[in-house]
Each structure stands twice: as structure tokens, then as C-alpha cells.
Amino acid sequence: MDFLTNLINGISLGSVYAIIALGYTMVYGIAKMLNFAHGDVLMIGSYVCFIVMGTYGLDPLICVLLSMACTTVLGIVVERLAYKPLREATSLAVLITAIGVSYFLQNMALLIWGADPKAFRSVVRLPSVVLFDGQLVISAVTIATVLAAIIVMVCLTLFTQKTKMGKAMRAVSEDKGAAQLMGINVNTTISMVFAIGSGLAALAGVLLCSAYPTLMPTTGSMPGIKAFTAAVLGGIGSIPGAALGGVLLGIIEIFAKAYVGTQFSDAIVFAVLIIVLLIRPAGLLGKEIQEKV
């Protein structure tokens, strides 16, 4: 039963990572940049939700949607101000800028809301599911998280495959110049990607904080890094890869915590990533790119 509990928790945590990873992987695939500030957008979304829930006592669902709306706007603003001017710059320059944005967001949160950890009230107020005569208890948050990840995955896949904007995104990720020549508005497309990714980050944030209810300005940092490694694990630029990588990473982390010990769980998570990348550098579902000589 322990095994099952751990597996379910792992899938749930992995679902959070998957949602965050989707944002990373889409931005990397289309804008060709590592958005290091992604985890901090998650944190901002969680704070917004927390404040709105606490101050106005609104329905949790409204709060979640509000926080997603906020981060969506935040994502677009950040992209326009900090990343768009650097589209032609080296990837390292963009990376440093993203790091600057990350520090900025963390310190803004610190100034506005303080360093003290906030007790985040879960957005999922439903009762847990009890199975096998009480031997297995699955919290509603867990179920909601997994469901959310599945819905997001399906919607995103449909979006990129069937809609015009989705196809535009795929075109831009293949060849920005050619896409532009075909009349695709690259600026709008990239902004859209950031918008979607950032909105999803808020969703991941509220779900994460509902399950692990401590909220601080640094809350987004580690999940951000882990979700990024999940995206790379699955194959960066690949949507199913992000989902797979996220879930796998969540399972590995929970199992490591349970069977080896909390103190080494981080090391194990990262060690797995390293092993996968050494065997298959493009990630599990990524494409190997041959360099033309």
C-alpha cells in the first residue's frame, strides 16, 4: 500500500512538474530561450491566489483563474520588455537576463509580501477518496492535480495540432525566418507562447501550494529548476516529452524520498537526469539533430 501511495504522490507531484515543464519546453521550442524566471512566475501566481483568497474570500476557482490571468499578463509584459529586445542576442545573454528577471520577481515578492512563510489554503476543498477500507487515502488535491495535467496536455496538443495559432507556433519553432516569410506574425506567436506558459505556471503554483502549503518568495525556485530538468529529460521542445519527463521526475523524487531518504532525494533526481542525458542526449522523446559538415 505504501508503494501505491508513493506512486500516486509521485504522479501528482510529477503532474505539477509536467505543467511547469510544458511552459519551459514551449518557450524553448519556439523562442529558443531558457526562461529561468518561469519558476518565479509560478510563485507570483501562488501569492496572487493566496492574497485574493484571503482578502476577498472568493470562490477558490475564481481565485485560480484570477491568478492565471495575472501571470498571463505578467508573462507577456516580461517577454516584451526583457526578452524581445534580445531575440538576436546570444543565448547566454538571454539566459542572464532571465536570471535578472528571476531575481527581480523574487525580490519584489519579498518586498511586497515579506519573507515569512505563508500558510496556503488549498484551492481544492473536496474530501479525500478513501479506498481499500481506509488503507489508501488519496487527497482531492492529488486527483485534481493529475486531472489538471491531463486536461492541459490534451488541450495543448489539440491546440498545437489543430488551431491556426498552434500551427503558427510549430512553424516558428521549426524556422522563424521562413515562418515570417509565410506571413506569420512572429511577435504575436511568441507572446502567445509566453502567455500560455505563464498562465499554466500559476495553475501549477496553486496546485503545488495546495499540496505543500508553505509559500515563500523562494518557493518557485527549486520546482522551476526541477521542472526544467524534467523538460530536458523528456526532450526539450517536445510537449509529450515535458509531460513524460515531469511525471517521471515526480515519481523518482517521491520514491527517492521514501526509500533512500529525504536528504539524498535531490541528488538522486539530478543523478537520474545526468544518466539519461549521457545515454540519450536529446532526452527521452527528443529528436537527435545531426550537424551538417
Next chain:
Amino acid sequence: MSETSVSAAQGAALQCINLGIDFGGLTAVDSFDVTIGRTEIAGLIGPNGAGKTTVFNLLTKVYNPTRGQILLDGVDTAKMDTTAVSKAGIARTFQNIRLFGNLSVEDNVRIGLHNQVKCDMWSDMFHLPRHFKTEREFHKRSLELLDVFNMADVADAQAGSLPYGAQRRLEIVRALATNPKLLLLDEPAAGMNPSETAELMENIGRIRDDFGVAILLIEHDMNLVMGICENICVLNFGRIIAKGTPAEIQANPEVIEAYLGKPDVEEDAS
């Protein structure tokens, strides 16, 4: 290029026996049999996409052959990688120039000289006497090599800032610095006007005479190919369709067909 036979192969700079490579389901090169003499200038021609650069990549082990053998000066290169093959004596230039753009012209040549000296990390890190001795020798040799191509005066310029023709020449100088037995030139005349091409022809001949090296070049400029190559190998769809002297190649109907297509029925078959 003579047919593969034991006596002809002795002393040959390069011998390819049934060389071939498949990429998944696609056979890019097949049954590539060629012998190049010690100081021969040979040409590799063919329509675009025939597999010429692929052959170069096979020779330099950028790709590993699926079948066949490569003998460099009698030595089988089967277990060698690109670095080892360079040390064994094959140097090349690239279709799209690959210089070390941020380094100076002289430094580009000095890197060509890299393997003439054994690695000594410690004397490099602490600038021990051996470092200075090596650098002095490299400096002298680099200028000598650059001088061959009248480039000694731009030794300090940044390689990436040179005009196109000079960059191509620098690539050749760098290749020569590795002291090769076989020099592979990939479209050395690309983008050159007739007077530059004529100068290049002279230079290639001079390289062969002064450095005693075998040269295999890929080219589309037929004046250059016919003018300087002693033997030519024609590739089409990854296979050799003709081998021989320039005169033989020019008269070969299959070659003409490969480049120009079948003559019309009405045309006079002279």
C-alpha cells in the same frame, strides 16, 4: 587514378576499396574504389548531391563507413576517428569555410601546427622555457607557410575579418600546416573570379611540388579541374560512373549525360 592492383597500390597516398555508407535506408555512397598516387593531383566531380562531400567526410571519419576500407599510405584507418586520421596524414578544407574566426590569421596556422609538438600542459600553464621554444618555432613556421601564399603581412589580422578569397587560402595554409600526406580540398575555387582561379591553379601545383603531397579536390569549375588534375573520378548518385584522365572524362558519354542529360533525338550525334 589507376585500377586497384597490388603493384599500383604500393606507395599510394590513398586507397579506397569498396567504400560505402548507408544512412538508414539511403545509400549515399557505394562501391567507391580509388587509388591516388603519392604526389598525384586528382579531381572528384559530379552533379550536386552526388556524394562528393560525403566521400570527404568518410575519408576524414566524420562519418564511419558502413563497408569498405580506407588505406592511407598503406595503413588501415578503420579504427581511427577524425583526430587520429588527421595525425595519420589527411588534411581538409571545407565547402563552407571553417576558420577560427575570433583568432588571428597566424593563430589559425599555429593550430594547424598543433600536433607537430607533444602536449605539455604544465609548461603552458606556467610559461616554462619549453613553451617559449615551441612558440618561437611555431611563429617561424607559420610565417613561412603564410609566405607561400603571400599572406605573411596579414598574420595579425582577425581571421574572420579577411575577405572571402583570403579566408579560403588561409584554410589551405592551415591544412598544410598539419604536414599531411593527402590534402582534401572541398570546392577551393567557389566564389572566385577567373584570375583568382588561375592563381589558385598555380598554387595547387606549387603545393604539390613544394610539399610533396597528394591532392584530391572537389570542384565544379571545369577549367580548374581539367587544367590541373592528372586523373578525375566522376560520381553520380553515390557511385563512380567514370575514372580517367581529363581527356577521357570529357569524351565519356555517361559523364556528359550525367551533367547535361541525354541528347535530343534530333541533335547530331557527332
Next chain:
Amino acid sequence: MSKKTKSQLITYALVVCLFALAFGLSATGMMSNSMVGLLVPICAYITMAISLNLVVGISGELSLGHAGFMSVGAFTGLATSAALKYYGVITAGPARLAVAMVAAGLFAAVAGILIGLPVLRLRGDYLAIVTLAFGEIIKNLMNNLYLGMDASGLHVSMTDAKSLGMTGGTIIINGPQGAAGIDKLSSLVSGFVLVMFALFVVQNLIDSRSGRAIMAVRDNRIAAESVGVNVMKYRLMAFVVSAALAGMAGALYAMNYSSIVPKKFDFNTSILVLVFVVLGGMGNIRGGILAAALLVWLPEQLRFIGDYRMLIYAIVLISVMLLTNNARVKAFMEGFRERRGMRQAGAAEGGDGK
């Protein structure tokens, strides 16, 4: 004297001047206490910047886990110093510091080899993420490291202090609590020596056959291979030398404090050093030194801004990146360099060319 040599001498001179200034100000009491306390850390960070520049600027590989090597060096250094004193092998402070730093460099170099061998085969972005992963792994491992010494020798454990199985003696490294009661052997002078040493090694390497090979691999890996340069060897060389120097910087840093925890050497520290390198100009050793000195010194001076300090730091960072990478500025610089190069080459070619 070649341009390169002249430029390198200027860098040496700059460092000497900076230290003379710092030494003078602190010795005559004209420097605030908090600033004096920053002097050794500045030395450590300058060394970190110099060493990271070797990997990021010269070798062209993005390393996000540099703090890991600093950590290895820090704890190796203080453990060595403590053990030397405990077992009465060497008691004199400066000698212990020297041996400790050598040990730190060695251990960090070994870590560099172990990490570099698998990692340096990967492509750019993946290499970055794996170095980040290794940085986190090192932090995690250090957090679980217990080291103690007693009459029978050194004891190591990865579980807890009890399993060290010591009779009496002292614990040097206590897992997440790190090390306490450290002998503060570092000084401005030793910091100066370290910086000069790092500068000497890195600048020499750059202006040498090995350095050229490293840069060739950076500029065009395929061409470097075709010319017979062993790509892995030279990437590893830059990585390991850099790791060793970072280890030595870590030892200097650790022995400036009476206590230190593994958590100090985390991703933020790695990023901090990376920012020094990037702001100073990739491959620009002098720039990296100035950036490191400035960016450690400046926040202290701006203490009065208090809580807004890091916020302003972030804004400044973003602004500088936007300004220096502006497409128009870059196009101008490209054109400038091209025109100057063509004039050089054109003059040399005489009537040749187009």
C-alpha cells in the same frame, strides 16, 4: 612586445593597484569594518570569476555548477587545515593555509575530472543543465558529509555524526551544520597571492599552444577535429584547471569565517559568478575581475538602500544586458570591426582582390 602580452601586463598591474589601494585603506583604518570583512571574499570571488571565465569565455561552455567546486575546495581546505593542526603535522598558520589550498585545488580538480568526463561530451544547453545538476548534487552530498578526527585518524560518514564511531576527538564537518570553529587563516595578502596565481595560470594558458587549442574547439569544433585537436582533452583541460582554481578560492573563502555551511555554495552562488563573467565580457579576464570586485563591493555601499538592494541589483543586471546586446549596438560593432579588418587585409593584399 606583442599586443597580447601588453594587455596581460596591464591586467597584472591593475590587480596590484587594486590590492595596494585596498591594503592601504584598510591598514590606515580608512575603511569601514564591513568593507574590511569583504576584502577576502572579494578575492575569492575574483578568483572564481577568473576560473569560470576559462570555462565559459575561453572554452565556450556554459557551466552553472561552479559553486560546487568552490564547496569541495572549501571543505577540503578547512578539513586539511584542522587535521594538520590536530595531528601536529604543521601548526604555523600560513603554511597550513598553503597546504590547505593545494589540497583544496587537488580535490576540486579530481571532482572536475569525474564530472567533466561525462559532461563535456554534451551539447551546449544540455551541458549547462547537467553542470547545474552536478552543482546541486555536490551541495546535497556536502550536506550529508560528516567528518571527524580523533587519535586513531580521520572518520567519514554520510549518515550522521554518531556513525563516525569516534572516541573523543572533534567533528570537523557536521553535515548540514557545516563546519564551526574554523581557524581563520585567510588574509588579504593570501587573497592577493591567490588572485595573482589564478591570473598567472589562466593568462599563461590562454597565450599558449593549449589555450589556442581550447579556443579553436570553442570557435569551430569540427574544424578543430579536422586539424587533429583532441576536443575532449582540451575541454577537460579548461574545465579541470578551472575547477582547481575554484576549489582554492573556496578554501580561501571558508577560512575567512569561523563557521560555514554547505548551503552557502548553491545555485545562486554559481549564477553570481556567471554574472561577473558575462558582465565583464566573455573571455575578458580583466573585465571579469572588475565586475566581480564591483558587484561584491557595490551592494555593500548601497546598504542604505536596504531592502531594495537586491531589487536594484536585478534591475541593473537586466538593463546592462539589454543595453549591451541591443541589436543596433551590435550591428555597429560588427561593421566597425569588419571595416577595420578589411582595411588591414586590403592594404596587405595590395592590388589583389576585388
